[in-house]
Amino acid sequence: MQSQDVAPRPAPGSGSAAASSSSDPLVDVEQAEAALVEHYPRLVRLAYLVLPPGLGRNRRVVTAHALTQRALPRRRTPAPVIPAQSTGREGDPGYAFVRLQVLRTALEAGLPLTFRAWPKRSQLPPLLPQVWGLRLFPRSGGADELALDQRLSALSGPARAAYVLRGLEKLPDGDVREVLTTAGIDDVDDALDEADEVPAQYALLDSPEFDPCSLQARPTDLMRRRQHLKAALAAAAAVAVCGALLGLPGDGWAPDGAAAPSYAQNPSAQAALDPANLTKVPDTAWQSASRTDFSVWPARGELTGDKALLRRALAVWARPGETVQVSATPGTPSGGPAGPPQLLYAGDVDNARVVILYDGLRIARYAEPKDGTKGAALDFARVDGATGAESNAVVLGRADGNVRYLTAPWVKKAAERDLLKPGAGAMDLTLTDGVTSPLASAALQTGACTSWNVLQLTDASGTRLSTDLGELVPARLTTGRPGSERDATGAAALRAWAPFACSLSAVRSQGVRSVNAWEYATQSLPDASGSASWVCTRAETWRGGGTRVLAQFHTPGGAYGAVAAKAENVPACGPRDPHVLAGVLWKSEAGSWYLLAAGGRGTASITATGGVDGSAQGNLLAVKTKAGAQAGLQGELENGRSINALR
Known part of the structure; x- marks a missing residue:
């Protein structure tokens, strides 16, 4: 569609298509x-x-x-x-x-x-x-x-x-x-x-x-910058020590698969890398355990007895070679295990041999091609303090836009659901010794966001949703006022999540533990344009810091919510401070522009400052303005405390 103030397109060849000529200025x-x-x-x-x-x-x-x-x-x-x-x-x-x-x-x-x-x-x-x-x-x-x-x-x-x-x-x-x-x-x-x-x-x-x-x-991520600085200093010290050791006489250890050579002879370190010392939990241990987390997962997979594979996995964990692709979620240390870790899985997944290990703090995933060790990968994810719902699944592998999970032994049923289509129902996935059949991964999709597939798991205590965000452990999805969150599995919760599913892409690869979506206000739109909803989504991380908060605005008939404001490392919209205030410039169907703003429950008044002048009692504000207006927002709670707009 062309605007009327744009001239029509000339026929091919009618305009000059040549490069600069000698007559050009x-x-x-x-x-x-x-x-x-x-x-x-x-x-x-x-x-x-x-x-x-x-x-x-x-x-x-x-x-x-x-x-x-x-x-x-x-x-x-x-x-x-x-x-x-x-x-x-x-x-x-x-x-x-x-x-x-x-x-x-x-x-x-x-x-x-x-x-x-x-x-x-x-x-x-x-x-x-x-x-x-x-x-x-x-x-x-x-x-x-x-x-x-x-x-x-x-x-x-x-x-x-x-x-x-x-x-x-x-x-x-x-x-x-x-x-x-x-x-x-x-x-x-x-x-x-x-x-x-x-x-x-x-x-x-x-x-x-x-x-x-x-x-x-x-x-930028201040925690990550400090960690990178510490890691750089530690790496420099390690290089200096290794350089000194290289000059000492002795044979040392030979390379073990994709692992780098080791020159250490520490008996404790060697014991931690011995496959015979791996912890293997009995199949029924979780049934009598006082808690359900990764520590009671049994060892599964057809290669749990392959000592050569397990030795390579442990050796690469302790000293990854130059060709090993190593990744870790933010805030996750990538050093070797302090003692013999627990084996969760060892088996063939698609075209790779995969080993999943757990040391009480981290999940480590080692993967190598079936035809050798070239191209081996080592991934880490922090999972300390995981609850039963947060220890329901681990990513085994991703291929061709799909992902496979290893589920907890207490999971009875697995299914795939499109979060953008709350009324479409879930498609059952097969479970073979805890391994799911492939499902489309939202973390791997490119281009326009037309679907967002999530994992639905059911156990004796209920049904829960998790989403792949490009990490080893999927993030749990919840709804409800901060401090009273519940799993996003009911019909109302699914409808509430649908317009905001695509915003999950903003927290990929951030070490996210859970994401909560909370509708904190509804607002009648000016010019009889219907009713809009204000939703706050808060992503909590495994490391505590690095939270991501989005205030989103959804109008009637719109397929997606629009991000009105966002912030990092703030208590707003969380258990410590559930209050939130955000605003957006909005154009009605009649062509008029408005500054709309909304606060959560307990907001006594909202005032617009800067380029827009207006105020309102209560938690909603609508002020007529013009396109491109610059405004600030100030709110006051019923207890007299002032709050600023999320930014």
Whole structure:
């Protein structure tokens, strides 16, 4: 769909598709620099919108600035005569040249890296600018901006460029064709046709959501930075010690499979790596145990007696070789076991031999190809203090977009359910010695979020849902007010989770223990637009810190909820502080813009500050405003305590 203020597309060949000619005006460095400085915010916004969304908001911001700052020519250069349509830029060859350079490098940044050619500079992370210890991202817009960003992310790079040139630069399609052709795009018609599939909401491109010059700053994961620093210091000390030991006489141990050579002769360490000393729990131990967790899982699998495999797994755990792929969830130590660990599983899974071990703090998964040890992998997950529900399953392997689980011995039934379709029912999975048949993994899906499959397990105490977030232990899904959470298995709980299932992708690979979704407010929308729900989702981690909190806004008829605010490492929306306050700019069907805000139970009043002036008694606020308004929110609880909006 094209806007009426955009000129019709010319027939192929009617516009100039050639590169710069000798008749094009010359642009010197000073002229290009003047254009870049004058229009820097618009050029950076153009680069940010064209860059692939898969880079993440922080890297897109930094890369957009880097590409724009590198757009100056080194000497006088011919510039193609492509008119600019906005006031102050008509006929400016300096601006046309700089814009073309920004567009070309932004498109190159989206090209995949291959082994057939050296990567271009724009395809690599920028050396400058860099901001250490901070994540930078534009201010959040409203639900419409989020929806447009999702639609643009589904387009190819050339199609995004076509849409942005139409909407941000106000270029007619003839000039869009010339710019894209000059930038090196071969299938310009395909790009224009693909851009037509996105509604022409060009005014939204000027929103703060897409402004990489007006930024918010948040710290990176402070705990992870401290852990990395400690790990680096420990690694440096280990290298120094190993270097000294290498100079000592003696034969030492030979490599054991994919394990690195060992020069230690500590009897306790050797005993911990002896397969004969592995702890193997009897099959029925869980039935009489005072608690149900990983410590009462029996050893299962057809290779529990393969001492050579078990020795390799233990040796790699203690000293992984250079070719071993090692991963650990945040906050999980990856050192060797302090004593003989417990064996949970050893067997063939798809095309690999897999060993699952437990040392009371961590689950360790060793996997090697069936035809050798090259390409072995070692994964760790922290599971200390796991309850019965949190120790129901462990990932055995992922292949072809599917995942297999090893379930607890007390699990009686397993099923697969699409969280986006609460009324569709669950599909039963077969259980063979605790191993499930494959089910589609939400953590492995790419592209648009059209489904979110979760694992449903039933035991004597009830039914529970867990979701794969790319780690060894799936995260438990719950609903309810903080402190009174319950498993998300009832019909009402499933309906409550459905609009927000796709937001689980924001907490992949973060060491998440459980995620709770809580509808803290409902709000009647202005202009008789129905009723909206406000939901807070809080992801708790195994390490305690690193929590992720999202306040989400769901309007009638919408398939997905929109993220209104998010925060990390805050007590809000949790057992310690269940209160939450968030707001969003919303456009009614009548075309009017409003600032909507909602607080949880116990909120006495809400006041808007900054660019929007308004207040309301109670936990709901609706103030008429205009698109792009900047506002702050302040709330007061019934006990007199002030709270700020989640951010």
